[in-house]
Amino acid sequence: MPEMTYLQAISDGLREEMRRDQSVFCLGEDIGAFGGAFKITDGFAEEFGAERVLDMPLAENAIVGVAVGAAAEGLRPVCEMQFADFISCGFDQLVNVAGKLHYRQGVAIPMVVRLPSGGGFSGGPFHSQNPEAWFLQSPGLKVVAPASAADAKGLLTAAIRDPNPVCYLEHKGLYRHVKDDVPEGEHVVPLGEARIAREGEELSIIAYGSSVPLAIEAAEELEEDIEILDLRTLCPLDREAVLTTVRKTGKALVAHEATRSCGVGAEVAALIGSEAFEDLDAPVRRLTAPDVPIPFSPPLERAVLPQLEDMKEACRELLAY
Amino acid sequence: MRESESSALAVEPVRGAREAALTREDRAQLYRFMAMMRAAEERAVTLYKQGKVPGSFYDGRGQEALCVGAAFVLGPRDRTCILHRDLGAHFVRGVTPDRYLANYMGRTGGVTGGKDGNMHFGDRELGSVGMVSMLPDMALVATGMALSFKMRREPRIAMTFFGEGSTANGQWHEAMNFAGIHRLPVVFVLENNQFAYSTPNELEFAVDPVERAAGYGFPGVKVDGNDVEAVFEAARGAADRARAGGGPTLIEGVTMRMHGHGAHDDMRYVPREMLEDWERRDPLDRYARRLVDDCGFSHDEVERISTEVRSYVEECARRAVDSPMPDAQTASDGVFAEHWAPLGDGQAPWSRWSADQSPTSGDEANGSNGHPRFREAA
Numbered sequence: 001m002p003e004m005t006y007l008q009a010i011s012d013g014l015r016e017e018m019r020r021d022q023s024v025f026c027l028g029e030d031i032g033a034f035g036g037a038f039k040i041t042d043g044f045a046e047e048f049g050a051e052r053v054l055d056m057p058l059a060e061n062a063i064v065g066v067a068v069g070a071a072a073e074g075l076r077p078v079c080e081m082q083f084a085d086f087i088s089c090g091f092d093q094l095v096n097v098a099g100k101l102h103y104r105q106g107v108a109i110p111m112v113v114r115l116p117s118g119g120g121f122s123g124g125p126f127h128s129q130n131p132e133a134w135f136l137q138s139p140g141l142k143v144v145a146p147a148s149a150a151d152a153k154g155l156l157t158a159a160i161r162d163p164n165p166v167c168y169l170e171h172k173g174l175y176r177h178v179k180d181d182v183p184e185g186e187h188v189v190p191l192g193e194a195r196i197a198r199e200g201e202e203l204s205i206i207a208y209g210s211s212v213p214l215a216i217e218a219a220e221e222l223e224e225d226i227e228i229l230d231l232r233t234l235c236p237l238d239r240e241a242v243l244t245t246v247r248k249t250g251k252a253l254v255a256h257e258a259t260r261s262c263g264v265g266a267e268v269a270a271l272i273g274s275e276a277f278e279d280l281d282a283p284v285r286r287l288t289a290p291d292v293p294i295p296f297s298p299p300l301e302r303a304v305l306p307q308l309e310d311m312k313e314a315c316r317e318l319l320a321y
Numbered sequence: 322m323r324e325s326e327s328s329a330l331a332v333e334p335v336r337g338a339r340e341a342a343l344t345r346e347d348r349a350q351l352y353r354f355m356a357m358m359r360a361a362e363e364r365a366v367t368l369y370k371q372g373k374v375p376g377s378f379y380d381g382r383g384q385e386a387l388c389v390g391a392a393f394v395l396g397p398r399d400r401t402c403i404l405h406r407d408l409g410a411h412f413v414r415g416v417t418p419d420r421y422l423a424n425y426m427g428r429t430g431g432v433t434g435g436k437d438g439n440m441h442f443g444d445r446e447l448g449s450v451g452m453v454s455m456l457p458d459m460a461l462v463a464t465g466m467a468l469s470f471k472m473r474r475e476p477r478i479a480m481t482f483f484g485e486g487s488t489a490n491g492q493w494h495e496a497m498n499f500a501g502i503h504r505l506p507v508v509f510v511l512e513n514n515q516f517a518y519s520t521p522n523e524l525e526f527a528v529d530p531v532e533r534a535a536g537y538g539f540p541g542v543k544v545d546g547n548d549v550e551a552v553f554e555a556a557r558g559a560a561d562r563a564r565a566g567g568g569p570t571l572i573e574g575v576t577m578r579m580h581g582h583g584a585h586d587d588m589r590y591v592p593r594e595m596l597e598d599w600e601r602r603d604p605l606d607r608y609a610r611r612l613v614d615d616c617g618f619s620h621d622e623v624e625r626i627s628t629e630v631r632s633y634v635e636e637c638a639r640r641a642v643d644s645p646m647p648d649a650q651t652a653s654d655g656v657f658a659e660h661w662a663p664l665g666d667g668q669a670p671w672s673r674w675s676a677d678q679s680p681t682s683g684d685e686a687n688g689s690n691g692h693p694r695f696r697e698a699a
Contacts, residue, residue: 069465108658
């Protein structure tokens with residue numbers, strides 16, 4: 001099994017699906033000759049032609065809206081937002097059109113919106129956001145957020161094959177820093193299934209995306225018996241996996257890079273509070289960004305985004321409770 | 322004018338275009354569909370006043386020629402995104418009045434089965450992807466369907482409708498621009514009904530939107546939106562051109578919204594003389610006169626069509642009222658799809674399609690969703 005970076009795995013998954021299925025095509029800004037801002041589609045135009053690696057004008061509603069129409073007609077569009085932040089400019093098509101067509105009229109919209117998300121590189125308030133909670137408040141959209149290279153490929157494959165609009169959050173900080181074994185050829189990770197990223201007995205860290213490698217690093221450095229649940233899919237949420245790990249350890253830390261209020265952490269904490277209250281040995285804690293825009297300057301950005309030391313401190317507190 | 326390769330206006334001859342040659346039956350159909358829209362909307366107003374329609378009520382009185390004339394050119398495999406003042410286009414494609422009325426009442430017999438109301442529907446079985454309230458979102462969706470036709474080299478077109486109010490929104494530009502860049506087979510039907518809710522043309526744009534088409538590299542055509550055959554001719558030209566690879570067309574039909582934005586709107590902002598002036602240009606009256614004066618119809622024949630339509634709509638209204646309300650248990654059903662399924666084909670009543678040799682044309686493609694009474698009477 002070859003080792004790949006998270007970024008290579010996304011490319012690999014997309015290429016595999018485009019080879020397998022003629023109806024899969026990509027559309028986005030600067031994805032053709034340039035290969036995309038992060039080079040996910042590098043070489044794709046040469047292999048698949050300009051029509052299936054469609055360079056779009058700077059118009060996010062057009063990217064999403066055109067994909068909706070193409071998907072209704074049976075194509076499998078994979079949209080690239082150059083940065084996840086720009087989905088705000090295509091939000092209307094995503095939320096009001098794509099997300100509601102099946103409920104209202106039974107029209108399935110099989111499309112993926114790839115969303116390079118996350119901060120940590122001085123991208124500032126418009127190139128660093130983690131907008132997943134926006135989508136979770138919009139019925140009809142599935143939401144995935146891989147943390148490993150293997151999952152990045154497997155979840156993308158599943159997202160492309162799913163008959164619904166899927167928001168695929170790929171964390172930019174993981175692109176070149178996460179590297180693991182990725183199955184060659186077809187690799188599917190079903191949507192809606194979390195995975196245990198590390199086994200433990202004393203505390204559960206429930207995380208996704210960039211917070212998973214951060215949690216693993218913290219657990220290793222602390223040398224504590226910590227279990228880490230990688231949610232992988234945020235909608236539909238693997239509720240059973242959340243409850244199972246909490247019932248096992250009795251303590252839960254929910255960690256994500258996105259802002260705090262009404263985020264995934266709030267939802268997971270509410271789930272635990274209502275379904276596993278009697279299994280808890282400590283209050284459910286959250287480690288998240290505060291409710292502020294992501295600032296530009298490195299010390300300010302570090303102050304906002306959860307750091308390794310923050311993760312370790314949150315673990316220590318809960319373990320000592 | 323500099324013409325880049327991608328934005329050049331189409332000059333190639335239209336392949337397969339035939340003379341319009343509306344037959345006598347085509348003309349009877351055009352009148353029937355307009356009369357059906359008028360009758361169904363009048364019936365719906367009654368249901369609204371009886372308190373059977375939750376929410377408000379919206380109609381397209383005065384705009385019958387525009388939606389019927391444009392949709393009449395469509396072939397079975399073409400696709401539509403139809404707006405809330407275009408009931409006639411739904412009828413042309415095969416939606417029956419009972420399903421329209423039931424949709425207004427939130428009943429299971431409605432096109433959306435109660436999931437969405439009033440005119441927010443499209444029958445997927447008839448190749449229609451229904452509108453949302455945000456305008457003109459569907460212009461981009463239709464453009465996307467057109468992109469899929471182009472990618473698959475299929476001689477099909479998408480047709481989408483929007484009002485002049487929509488041309489102020491950025492998504493209008495995004496759709497026009499993208500369709501122009503790739504010369505996609507899409508027909509944009511702009512219904513200038515003089516008002517966006519209460520806002521008149523002079524506060525909506527500085528330049529007539531039809532003139533903007535040139536800026537996107539494709540033709541803009543302005544027609545009398547209350548003349549069903551004029552609309553038909555403009556749409557036929559646009560559809561033939563799109564089907565032949567010539568790219569999009571923007572058709573502006575000039576018309577008038579004869580009722581308020583919704584039933585709650587008293588139209589105090591519309592000058593009385595303006596309404597009276599447009600009343601004299603009523604598309605149904607005009608076409609009835611034309612059928613008699615120029616097309617060899619007798620008064621009785623035209624009257625008979627009206628009468629038949631009214632009794633058919635009445636029968637449909639009974640069916641709609643009898644349709645049950647949805648089971649509350651189903652409110653959470655259908656948020657996600659289990660699988661993708663192709664959209665069905667729409668009815669294509671224009672005689673050109675039944676004469677066509679293509680395998681999906683003719684009666685078979687018209688499906689079982691038609692208006693049986695009129696098909697027998699035809």
